Amino acid sequence: MQFSIRGQQIEVTEALKDYVDKKLSRLDKYFDAPLTSEGNVTLSVVRGLHTVEVTIPLPGVVLRAEDRSEDMYASIDGVVDKLERQIRKHKTKLNRKFRQDGSLKMMFVEDGAAVGPVPVDQDEDEFKVVRTKRFIMKPMNVQEAILQMNMVGHNFFVFTNIDSQDVNVVYKRDDGKYGLIERD
Incomplete structure (x- = not known):
């Protein structure tokens, strides 16, 4: 999956971009097929708090998480952990509901347009x-x-x-x- 990474009141260095890509690539293991949509990552600093917002539009679902801390790298780690928990939680719920139609993985990659x-x-x-x-x-x-x-x-x-x-x-x-x- 490709991510559009932008900064607000912060310069996004290559090291930050690489760290974001490395951490968000952990989410690939939750899907059968490679994701084709482009995710958005916004890094910002306001009053000493480093905020990371991630939005990933998927077919039929939008994953979104935000984390704030005093360290940008800790915020990146926190937002990825939140996204993983979100995926696991809702995958379980939706798998129960759509058991006869296939798994959530299949719903993520085969459905039409993103909703949010x-x-x-x-x-x-x-x-x-x-x-x-x-x-x-x-x-x-x-x-x-x-x-x-x-x-x-x-x-x-x-x-x-x-x-x-x-x-x-x-x-x-x-x-x-x-x-x-x-x-x-």
Whole structure:
């Protein structure tokens, strides 16, 4: 898998690039076929904290993890560990669900377009949209949408409901349960 590595308030040296590539190549063992999508890695430093964000769009799934520490190399190690835990956790859950259709490995490499959330950062004082993302919404049921939301680590997920063909939103409630927003 190829990764687009960029830095914010930090110069990305060849040593950092090599370290990121070496560590993220550990994820290859979880897939039957080589991954063809391009992942995004953002390295940044804010107030002494070194942050690493990794987004890997896969067919039907988006893997995303973030880690912060006082050392860039420790943050890289931490984000790879989080991605591995995420893959193992959701592979087990989805394998149970799709047992008759094949394993999650097969679903990752054979399905169509990538799906993901629409992260929008807002400045609370000005309500200014500083980032917009577009994505293809694969039709899915509510349970699949909840799994996707948990997989990317967000508290909401926008999807096309396979039953109604409407755009719906699932969200995590404060009590730990889930909610569904449908169009009237």
